[in-house]
Amino acid sequence: MRAIVAHAAMDLRVDEFDDVRPGPGEVLIRLAVGGICGTDLHYYKHGGFGPIKLREPMILGHEVSGRVAELGEGVKGLAVGELVAILPSRPCGDCRYCLEGLPNHCLNMRFYGSAMPFPHIQGAFREQLVVEARQCIPAGGLSAGEAAMAEPLSVALHATRRAGDLLGKRVLITGSGPIGALCILAARRAGAREIVVTDLADNALKYSGKVGADLTINVADNPSALEGYAADKGYFDVLYECTGSPVALTSGMAALRPRGVIMQLGLGGDMEIPMMMLTAKELDLRGSFRFHEEFAVAVDLMCKGLIDVKPLITHSMPLDDALTAFRTAEDRSQAMKIQIEFS
Amino acid sequence: MRAIVAHAAMDLRVDEFDDVRPGPGEVLIRLAVGGICGTDLHYYKHGGFGPIKLREPMILGHEVSGRVAELGEGVKGLAVGELVAILPSRPCGDCRYCLEGLPNHCLNMRFYGSAMPFPHIQGAFREQLVVEARQCIPAGGLSAGEAAMAEPLSVALHATRRAGDLLGKRVLITGSGPIGALCILAARRAGAREIVVTDLADNALKYSGKVGADLTINVADNPSALEGYAADKGYFDVLYECTGSPVALTSGMAALRPRGVIMQLGLGGDMEIPMMMLTAKELDLRGSFRFHEEFAVAVDLMCKGLIDVKPLITHSMPLDDALTAFRTAEDRSQAMKIQIEFS
Amino acid sequence: MRAIVAHAAMDLRVDEFDDVRPGPGEVLIRLAVGGICGTDLHYYKHGGFGPIKLREPMILGHEVSGRVAELGEGVKGLAVGELVAILPSRPCGDCRYCLEGLPNHCLNMRFYGSAMPFPHIQGAFREQLVVEARQCIPAGGLSAGEAAMAEPLSVALHATRRAGDLLGKRVLITGSGPIGALCILAARRAGAREIVVTDLADNALKYSGKVGADLTINVADNPSALEGYAADKGYFDVLYECTGSPVALTSGMAALRPRGVIMQLGLGGDMEIPMMMLTAKELDLRGSFRFHEEFAVAVDLMCKGLIDVKPLITHSMPLDDALTAFRTAEDRSQAMKIQIEFS
Amino acid sequence: MRAIVAHAAMDLRVDEFDDVRPGPGEVLIRLAVGGICGTDLHYYKHGGFGPIKLREPMILGHEVSGRVAELGEGVKGLAVGELVAILPSRPCGDCRYCLEGLPNHCLNMRFYGSAMPFPHIQGAFREQLVVEARQCIPAGGLSAGEAAMAEPLSVALHATRRAGDLLGKRVLITGSGPIGALCILAARRAGAREIVVTDLADNALKYSGKVGADLTINVADNPSALEGYAADKGYFDVLYECTGSPVALTSGMAALRPRGVIMQLGLGGDMEIPMMMLTAKELDLRGSFRFHEEFAVAVDLMCKGLIDVKPLITHSMPLDDALTAFRTAEDRSQAMKIQIEFS
DSSP states (O other): OEEEEEEETTEEEEEEOOOOOOOTTEEEEEEEEEEOOHHHHHHHHHSEETTEEOSSOEEOOOEEEEEEEEEOTTOOSOOTTOEEEEOOOOOOSOSHHHHTTOGGGOTTOOOSSBOSSSSOBOOSOBSEEEEEGGGEEEOTTSOHHHHHTHHHHHHHHHHHHHTOOOTTOEEEEEOOSHHHHHHHHHHHHTTOSEEEEEESOHHHHHHHHHTTOSEEEETTTOTTHHHHHHHHHOOEEEEEEOSOOHHHHHHHHHTEEEEEEEEEOOOOSSEEEOHHHHHHTTOEEEEOOOOSTHHHHHHHHHHTTSSOOGGGEEEEEEGGGHHHHHHHHHOTTTOSEEEEEOO | OEEEEEEETTEEEEEEOOOOOOOTTEEEEEEEEEEOOHHHHHHHHHSEETTEEOOSOEEOOOEEEEEEEEEOTTOOSOOTTOEEEEOOOOOOSOSHHHHTTOGGGOTTOOOSSBOSSSSOBOOSOBSEEEEEGGGEEEOTTSOHHHHHTHHHHHHHHHHHHHTOOOTTOEEEEEOOSHHHHHHHHHHHHTTOSEEEEEESOHHHHHHHHHTTOSEEEETTTOTTHHHHHHHHHOOEEEEEEOSOOHHHHHHHHHTEEEEEEEEEOOOOSSEEEOHHHHHHTTOEEEEOOOOSTHHHHHHHHHHTTSOOOGGGEEEEEEGGGHHHHHHHHHOTTTOSEEEEEOO | OEEEEEEETTEEEEEEOOOOOOOTTEEEEEEEEEEOOHHHHHHHHHSEETTEEOOSOEEOOOEEEEEEEEEOTTOOSOOTTOEEEEOOOOOOSOSHHHHTTOGGGOTTOOOSSBOSSSSOBOOSOBSEEEEEGGGEEEOTTSOHHHHHTHHHHHHHHHHHHHTOOOTTOEEEEEOOSHHHHHHHHHHHHTTOSEEEEEESOHHHHHHHHHTTOSEEEETTTOTTHHHHHHHHHOOEEEEEEOSOOHHHHHHHHHTEEEEEEEEEOOOOSSEEEOHHHHHHTTOEEEEOOOOSTHHHHHHHHHHTTSOOOGGGEEEEEEGGGHHHHHHHHHOTTTOSEEEEEOO | OEEEEEEETTEEEEEEOOOOOOOTTEEEEEEEEEEOOHHHHHHHHHSEETTEEOOSOEEOOOEEEEEEEEEOTTOOSOOTTOEEEEOOOOOOSOSHHHHTTOGGGOTTOOOSSBOSSSSOBOOSOBSEEEEEGGGEEEOTTSOHHHHHTHHHHHHHHHHHHHTOOOTTOEEEEEOOSHHHHHHHHHHHHTTOSEEEEEESOHHHHHHHHHTTOSEEEETTTOTTHHHHHHHHHOOEEEEEEOSOOHHHHHHHHHTEEEEEEEEEOOOOSSEEEOHHHHHHTTOEEEEOOOOSTHHHHHHHHHHTTSOOOGGGEEEEEEGGGHHHHHHHHHOTTTOSEEEEEOO
16 A cells, blocks of 8 residues: 655655554544645655654654445444544543543644654555544545545634634634634634634635635735724634734734633744733633544534535645645645545 | 503503603614513513512513614714614613623613513513614614514523533523524524424424424423433533423433533523432533623624524514414414514 | 441441452552541431432441551552552543543442442441552641541532632532531632531531631521621622532522522432522532542642641541441531541 | 822932812822832833833822721711722723723723823822722721732732632742732632742742742752753643743743643733744633732731731831832842832
8 A cells, every 4th residue: 555655854755555454443444535734744845843853754644534444353333435534633541631631632642643752653644544443433424525624623623612602702813724714614613703814815815705704804915904903893802823923923912802812723933922912901822732522523513514614625636646735735825725535 | 652561460451652752872763573572471471470570560572673763862873764673681880790791680770671670671562662872783684573583592692601612512402482492593503513402392393493403302292202312322511491390401401411511591480400410410500691792792693694593483463463462472382483563 | 357337227337357458559558547428327327318229238438548558569659557548539540531531420430338339339447448559648747537538628629629719709608517617628728708607506517617617607596697698798609508408508599699609519309499599690500529639639738738627527436436426427416527446 | 298200210209299188989098008019110210111101200109008088078988097908990980891890901991100091190109199989998907018918919819810720739930029929829828739939039039938839949040940840740730920031931831731821920021932832732821910809809818817918028118218119129139029108
């Protein structure tokens, strides 16, 4: 079988591996679709990000769906041929954070395609994948592409839960990439009354409009438009910061009301923040990291038609064109979510 | 002008009153539509409920919309002829609870059509109504009937906010009257993943289905169906108790998971509750009472098409047929929300 | 070795058992002190409570301390002879509630001295007890009696955490038994500004005064004193209901402010509650059940002198007088916490 | 009468003003004691801080106590000669934030000694002060110096409330100035199990020890001691950042557990923060600004002996030595809280 491997910065290859078989309690998945995440792009382009660096070749990918190919001994409730979304979060279930109900902070997490520990946790962009049965979330009624969106949608749902009650709230999102756009869907599903999105790129903002933003603002064209809007229409209750840019964070904070909440999703480096504004307005800047139980919720909400991610899947390319897919994903002037077809 | 007056139990009349004019900061409303609430029915049938009793004739009604007929001195931002939903909550803005952000607990509340203080607070079922400008929420794009639904929808939104984060949660609603049905809409808007509704009447349950319940259960036909469903599919996170019936409350509590939340909306008398179950499962039984800032949210969510209450308005009758309207509202075999047309 | 066994209602015996030895990861405890809990009394007097009934002889007891007598293979960090408080909560660590951080709702809980499952979970009132190493919380500096108070103190701490922020709050406690009195200590430690306690017995109230209640009210002598106090001095933010009596609950609810919180700790049967009051004041009635991580906190707070439970230990009797100890515990005119000395 | 006036940076004078008299509902206070706050020091040394600059002479001071000298018409419940703590927070009671229960975010706030609006809000370091009756909190049993500590203690209590439940939590405080030290008292009162304080100055840390810190660490002497302590003893639940220094914030964040909470109290300029750490650990950085209802709580807790601020009042100087007092307050090698005696 083949898999997509980052050997080093700018050295991405489709390599051959031996076939695999499921053990007891496990399931063999024939991968259907894998979506390229910003993290995958960082490994591809820079060999990592911040303090996290590739030290050995690593299969990329964690946004995947597939079809059940074979059931290991003792597995029930799944049928061969069934489409499933694959939960990439594999906490140990034994450490103190797992037992506190915080599996995303598991001390022994094995999240697909992550170079944080060494040896690295190999990823899921492979034609065959053996998973535990509980990682398989049936996705009947969805396309394989939609099922592969369960992962980034879970990131948005997790951040939305951490933002607290959104019913009737006014929401600002800085950054209209895939995560920002999925936060529109999550915030709307959670009852947001108004959703405004800013970005520097018209193409990105176009997709925010397609998934329901009430207003999109290109702050490259018009840096002061956000400030004017907030002063005129009212300050926002919640900011999802999805850029990692200090300028976006600061202008977003200025558009928040006292006691406003900032969900920080954009992964940048160190960021300079206007601390007096944070203090005087009693803002609340919260990190959000991955997800866990939101994954099954994400699949369910899509299956029931309560969230529709289809407008965000802009490109789908065969495994043979993996490198082209990664290059396309880099280009914000045309890409939103790029997916690779494994079968 | 005419108004609908409860003189005593089973003594409802359409009486004549002098015309009224707006003072400074006030607005004259030509009433369009008034919806009959369960409270109105209690005054009509029993002259009150619990310790609250009519001691003088009282104009009923608090779910109303109308058109701006005249602007008092200094009023800006409203146009004659404009359809508005009327906020019936009139807190003093000075007492300790108003200053704590709890206007629904205002010590000097003047909520339309309420016999709690004496002299009573006269209601809004009248052809002409003078209100403060801030009570007028523009409802452009809605029908007058929808605008009059802002009030009971606000009750459901307030309870939903007090229930905490619903995103991805499983919700049970006992009682499929207008409030129960509006709680479906509110809970879904807030992100509920699954909504199950129970009632004793098929007609009532039919409307819950129309506004999006995933499953309706007639517990008259099948008293143990709820228990079986919960044991099979999973216990619920949140219960909206909208009947005031101890049987419904107890069976609903049995279907909740540990740490489940019960929003008590049904107004019954004293209720016997299974305290050991509440303690051992660490359930959380919360009262919910009226609303305040949710009113403008309710109008906005309807205007944006994010909540659609139209399927719940089953009857609309002219003021001349007010008595028939009240009698129809009593009959759960046919009624959901009954509205009266004032113009 | 000997143990205190409830064979049936009013049939309590000190029986002989074989000695025990620790396995790998386990610790042999020579029991020092065991406190009699209200639950133990129910088994002794009535053979159970509510739906929970003795179906076979059961060793009682779950409030215990002891000294390390022998370390099983692989146990580190404990020394023979050391005084430890014994955590009686033994969740499975694998079920969904354990993995949600709710071990007190473990589906496979083995809490000492509990007749809920069958075969029953045998209790800890025995001269020798084998425990897992993690159940041993070093209690250096405390008396064995204080260490045995860690269990009921944990109940009070757990309820206090569930009550939310108490800093500067005004607290009412109905019921001045051991749990009520420990709630005084917990609420004060959590920052309560004022603590008022009601009971029907002067002896019980005397101990509330000793552990810091600002005011005690004998509501047998003066049924309306609480109402008068609240009207005069201000309504309470939080009620700890520790009686299980509907009268106490209702009068306590009447003394709460809007949005007040009721922690229900008293285990009665079904209770009739004034639902219109709960709804109109938007009260929040929360069950509280056992504890888990609060146990180590309880020991630590006592060790650091931040909570002093000594005034509540009124009687200490040797194992030979176990029956007398149980009879004394029934008599509220003299008892607060009765403990049995096992060594 | 005399008052302490900042005319510009490094131009502090004791000026003469006309005597004042109370109007209806007002109270004339003969000032007793005024404490020097960090804000006062900024005006004295730099003529302001951040974007806030003196544009006209301004009387300084907002931490004051005094004795009732004369009652205006209609004032009840206060006696001439009585010691009172003076609430310096004067929200309008009418704006949207006042009506949301957020008076510290009042749009028309008149907080004593604040150069934010122009004309500036004159301060309370004056021999005579006319206040509204509701600003007077009786402080019987306290010294005038303690009563003047109600203000900074309120800052610590407000931050503590915003930090959420502290019962049994482990707390880190970076910065052992007056606010840091008062946060020790507030956190302990709220139930913190362990409190560790860091600073660069031994003198400052000495006072943290006096008010109950479990451990003080001089991070000038030993920059890595905090990291080692956390790795060994366990990461902290809550950080009070009281320095405004990015180094302190970053090292404090590193010592927090996942989902830890940071209360930002230190007023620095813009601060660079390690955003990836905040995101990956899902930390929660919350601003805290002033207080309101905590003021009466602060006085009450001191009156009841539940908080003792006396060890923190290190210097008390007569009004004639005002300039010396300010100079002393600058010198962290000897000062903690410096107060000025007005009578």
